[in-house]
Amino acid sequence: MPVRNKRKIVLASASPRRIELLKEWGLHFEVLPSNASEKTNLTRPSYIVKSLSYKKGLDIAKKRPEALVISADTIVFLNGKIVGKPKNKKESEKIIRELNGSLHKVYSGVSIIDNISGKSSVFYDAASVKMRKLSEEALKKLFGKHMDKAGAYAVQDSGDAFAKKVYGDYYTVVGLPRIKLARELKKFGVNLKK
Numbered sequence: 248m249p250v251r252n253k254r255k256i257v258l259a260s261a262s263p264r265r266i267e268l269l270k271e272w273g274l275h276f277e278v279l280p281s282n283a284s285e286k287t288n289l290t291r292p293s294y295i296v297k298s299l300s301y302k303k304g305l306d307i308a309k310k311r312p313e314a315l316v317i318s319a320d321t322i323v324f325l326n327g328k329i330v331g332k333p334k335n336k337k338e339s340e341k342i343i344r345e346l347n348g349s350l351h352k353v354y355s356g357v358s359i360i361d362n363i364s365g366k367s368s369v370f371y372d373a374a375s376v377k378m379r380k381l382s383e384e385a386l387k388k389l390f391g392k393h394m395d396k397a398g399a400y401a402v403q404d405s406g407d408a409f410a411k412k413v414y415g416d417y418y419t420v421v422g423l424p425r426i427k428l429a430r431e432l433k434k435f436g437v438n439l440k441k
Contacts, residue, residue: 254361254437259307259318264401265422269317272425273440281306281318292329293371296320296356301369304358312362315435319358321422323398325351333399336391342399343389346409348380353398353420359431368431372424374415379408 258269261280269276281303289295304318323330325345333339356371381389389409393401402410402420410420418425429439 254363254435255311255314256437257307257311257314257316259303259316262319262395262422265319268418268421268423268425271440272429274437276317277314279307279311285320292322292324292352292354293356293373295329296322296354296371297358297369298356300356300358300371301360301367304360304367308360308362314362315437316360317357317428317432318360319355319423321353321355321397323351323353325349325398330398332397333391333394336394339392339394339399340390343386343409346378346398346400347386348378350375350377351398352376355419355422355424357423357428357431359435361435364435366435368434370427370431372416372419372427374413374417374419376402376410376420377412377414379411381409 256274256276257279258276259279259281266278283302283306285299287295287298289298299320300318304316308316330342333342352373352375354371354373359368393399400409413420416424416426
């Protein structure tokens with residue numbers, strides 16, 4: 248049963264997995280995705296995800312000043328470069344091949360913005376993911392499968408056995424670091440279900 252929040256909460260993301268997670272964790276909220284630009288000149292992964300999550304949150308906080316806004320951004324970082332969402336199937340194939348058998352990092356930045364109190368919290372978490380070394384046949388099944396995900400794969404997809412092991416908070420890889428989010432939301436008087 249959802250936790251009754253004293254405050255109206257808005258999630259500034261259309262990510263089905265983030266929506267599902269917040270529901271699982273007992274939050275009652277409205278979904279209003281941000282259309283803020285994801286362009287940035289920043290190069291450090293932790294700065295990028297914090298900056299973009301805040302930009303998205305601010306976009307929605309201006310439209311819904313009475314609400315507590317939660318926004319997030321996730322990127323994959325491999326061999327010193329950022330791996331974003333694939334633009335097409337060909338790019339998906341290139342990303343999947345690069346990730347095959349790799350150990351890479353996933354960064355998720357989260358912002359919580361409260362216009363009423365004037366308080367905000369911007370934080371990030373990082374986790375490492377070890378990928379299986381898949382055969383050519385197995386790789387082909389992944390090409391173009393997850394076009395809406397950074398890194399072109401979905402760690403939470405039971406039919407996608409690409410990820411072998413997560414070192415750190417599993418939910419950071421999914422897109423919402425649960426431990427840090429729970430701690431920060433508590434400061435705004437919102438509790439996640441255990």
